[in-house]
Amino acid sequence: MNKFGLLLIAFGVFTSSLTVYAAAAGAPRATTATGVVQGTLEASGVTSYKGIPFAAPPVGDLRWKAPQPAQKWTGVRKADHFGPRGMQLPLFSDMVFRSNGMSEDCLYLNVWTPAKSPKAKLPVLVYFYGGGLATGDGSEPRYDGEAMAAKGIVTLTVNYRLNVFGFLAHPELSAESPNKASGNYGLMDQAAALKWVKDNIAAFGGDPSRVTIAGESAGSWSVSAQMISPLSKGLIAGAIGESGSLLGMNPPPALADAEKAGAAFAENIGAPTLAALRALPAQQLLETLRQPGAPWFSATRDGYVLPRAPGAMYAAGEQAKVPLLAGWNSHEGHYKQVLGDTEPTEENFNAVLKKFYGDQAGAARLAYAGDVKQAATELASDGFIVYGTWKWIDTHARTGGKPVYRYYYSRPRPGDTGAAHSAEIEYALGNLDGNKVYAWSAEDRALSTLMQGYFANFIKTGNPNGAGLPEWPRASSGAGSRLMHLDATSRAVTATDDARFQFQDAEMQKKH
Structure with a gap:
């Protein structure tokens, strides 16, 4: 065979190997x-x-x-x-x-x-x-x-x-x-x-x-x-x-x-x-x-x-x-889940607390203090999902032997009032563009970048902190835990909601 024929064969082998490589590159496989x-x-x-x-x-x-x-x-x-x-x-x-x-x-x-x-x-x-x-x-x-x-x-x-x-x-x-x-x-x-x-x-x-x-x-x-x-x-x-x-x-x-x-x-x-x-x-x-x-x-x-x-x-x-990273949103529940169709007045809220807690209604109002609409929203949220999340964080911080990081998320989706249940998912996983319902703003995108950064760091190291991110302190059990407040401006804060959870803890002990 002459040199030209050998070259053709060599070229054919070369191109066929390129074809195989291209197919493999375009169609990745795992065993x-x-x-x-x-x-x-x-x-x-x-x-x-x-x-x-x-x-x-x-x-x-x-x-x-x-x-x-x-x-x-x-x-x-x-x-x-x-x-x-x-x-x-x-x-x-x-x-x-x-x-x-x-x-x-x-x-x-x-x-x-x-x-x-x-x-x-x-x-x-x-x-x-x-x-x-x-x-x-x-x-x-x-x-x-x-x-x-x-x-x-x-x-x-x-x-x-x-x-x-x-x-x-x-x-x-x-x-x-x-x-x-x-x-x-x-x-x-x-x-x-x-x-x-x-x-x-x-x-x-x-x-x-x-x-x-x-x-x-x-x-x-x-x-x-x-x-x-x-x-x-x-x-x-x-x-x-x-x-x-x-x-x-x-x-x-x-x-x-x-x-x-x-x-x-x-x-x-x-x-x-x-x-x-x-x-x-x-x-x-x-x-x-x-x-x-x-x-x-x-x-x-x-x-x-x-x-x-x-x-x-x-x-x-x-x-x-x-290590555990956990938290909840500001509006997991709605005040109407507590007050029904009645107006959010002091009288109506106290009547509901009396119905729920009997002679502990006064203690309940102290635990859920301040503006009635906000207090009723917090009570609805706790009954639905917040108290259980707090109890998990608090107990694991006490007995888990590993770092715990707590957050409070309050960024509403565009046009919403308050951060509803599930509102944070697209932000945390970097999937705002997958939800076409909302017109996401630059602030939304910045928060998503921040949250995804925290989550990614935690998955990699067991610690959400990293370069360019506000310091997220470890949570502790009991009153006064530190946590990260996630919103358009995110910052570390000290918990101010301990009274709610202490009250619900006491109520749970009575039931169980």
Whole structure:
């Protein structure tokens, strides 16, 4: 063969290797324990992998069972679209889904990674969505992981079973369980996802020993649950909670009580046995939640996923010994939730306090002092979610042995009055542009940059502080804790709301 022919062959080998390299560069892949996934290289340089199964579909006989291992596959699985969201009713108007429909087959997760190599060993964020354990999905734009990944963090959102599918307790379910427990299937899903992260995240450039779990509302509540669940032991290096914990005014019921409620529900929908319940089509079962008097399914003190009363476990220091960053918003509740249609007057507020607290009404007014509308807003917020978040922060600061950082968020979205429940999510995760409802200002963007910086630092180091950010002091237990007030102008302050929480603590002790 002449030199020209050799050159042609060499050129052909060279160009074909270029083609292979280009294809690989344009279609990144990762090898998990169950098979190879092919992701999408985003314009930002972040690679996304969407819709990866982390457990077997919880359908048929697996409905209301602990999540089982995902099936292995051969070849390359395209991970370029979100999996289905869990079965749920349309409950909250601010939820926007990009998921591939709705299905009982919903145990999928999504990964965004900036890593160029599996050897990168980057910190990891696992985010649990909110929605009252009744609705929500890892595909919502406000939880999108690309912006956090661009900060050098492998970021995941995780689906888990919801409502009756995720939290039904029933005597027959407990009887068939090897753990003699039932009800906390959604929490088991989250723990299974964390186990998946430990086993697989290195393939995406993540460090399995540096996993921070985070969430808002029911997601924050879930974080507080995973911190005391034996199923997640050793899988968590840090925790972020935005508005919510299971240390609130309505703690998880005992298994016997939850079983009784589940059995009554089953009778009411005409499916009194476990066989009848499992035979119901998923959509038909979901529709029963529209019936008047249908229960709101939540977690259970089952002795397995949640071994004991959460407050007692935290008080005894039985939670994961990890740094915690947590807080709440200024308007988690609304004064009308306390006052109803009556005017916000002193007389009307005192009448409500008398109804709520009897002979302690005077003490309640001292605890919720000042302007009636503001005081009623604080009372509604505490009853809903704030007291439980404070109790979590306060107890973990006392018994957790690791730094705790507390925030108070008061920036309203453009046009809103007060920082409503969930208002901070887009700011903290760098996703303002994913929400087209609001005309974000330069101040909004500056706050988002600040918050995302704090969150990213915390995920990387267990400390939110870093160059160019106002100093965020550590929180302490008891009165006078230091915290970060997040708003257009953010600053460290000393807590002025201790009287509210001390009053509610005393009331809780009477009840329990």
